[in-house]
Amino acid sequence: MSGRSRLRRTGADAVYFILKLTLTISATLFSMLGLLIICIGIYAEVERQQNKTLEGFFVAPAVILILLGVSIFVVSFVGMVGALRDNRLLLKMFKWTLVVILLLELVFIIVSFLCRNKVLLMFKANVREGIRHYYDDLDFKNILDRIQVKFSCCGGEEYKDWSVNHYHACDAPGPMACGVPYTCCVKEKEGDVINTQCGYQKLHQERVEVGTTIHARGCVDAITLWFEDNIGPTVGILIAILLPQDGTPNVPGAGNGEFQEEI
Incomplete structure (x- = not known):
């Protein structure tokens, strides 16, 4: 074996080792993350079942967490085993699964922007339905x-969406009638104690009248603006996470002593 061939093989082995180590560590970390998400999801689901009042199974955040955790764990575990055992089939499965996930996320983002108005209308309708059952669905209540x-x-x-709730409607009996939850209240300074009655009798007032006590803008618009402001960094982080894992060790014969000698 010539000196050039030996040097080339040493360089290829080094690249292979770095790729294999990077993939193994990242896949292992994501596998542990998947297990952690599964545990959190199972705990949340147990708590949800004990206090369950609605039957929307697949809408439950706990179920979504469990499905997300299982997906992350399975995909990462395949990549980890494939890297440790130099199994090309598992590595290809891992690689193309990540490619498909990335493409689906990009398609989802593009479709969301192209059909923005329809997505917003659907989002607003779902939030209003959630507000209607605000005190019946503890998961949605905590999230909102x-x-x-x-x-x-x-x-x-907007804040007047709370009129669809049976407890907050202006014709409802009780102290919450024609008001909004205290989480809508404006805090003058961070750490201030919120007056839980600050939303009392606000639904019959106009936006200019409630501006100093409760937030008048709706959460759909607030979330949309936040998403648009952070879409660049979000996509960048996503690509930064997926691309290193896509670099599966594919050096021909690396680690198996199968390099041919150059004469």
Whole structure:
């Protein structure tokens, strides 16, 4: 074997080792992440079943977490085993699965932008339906409360969406009538204690009147603006995560001593 051939083989082995190590570590980390998501999803589902009032099985965030965790774990585990055992079939399965996932996400983003108005209408309709059952579905209640606090918003399209809820409608009996939940309230400073009665009798007031006490803008618009502002970094992070895993070790015969000598 000539010196050039030996040097080329050493360089190829080094590249192969780096790719294999990178893929093994990243796939292992994602497998552990998948297991963690599965555990969280199972715990959330157990809690949901104990307090379950609605029958929307596939709408439950806990079920979505479990399905997401299983998908991440299976795909990552295939990549990890394929890298450790130099199994080309598993590596190809892993590679093309990631390619398909990336393409589906890109298609989803493109279709969402092309059909933006229809997507927004469907989103607003679903949020209004969720508001209608706000006190019956604890999963949706916790999610919407967190969104209203984080994005400083109230309701779906606007704060008056809360009129569809049986407890907040203006003709409903009780102290919550014609009001909104306290998570819609405006906090002057971070850490201030919120007055839980600040949303009292706000639905019959106009936007200019409620602006200092509750958030008037809807959460659909707030989330849409946030998504548009962060779409670039989100796609960049997604590609940065997937591309290193796509670099599956494919050096011919690497690690098996099958390089041919150059004469």
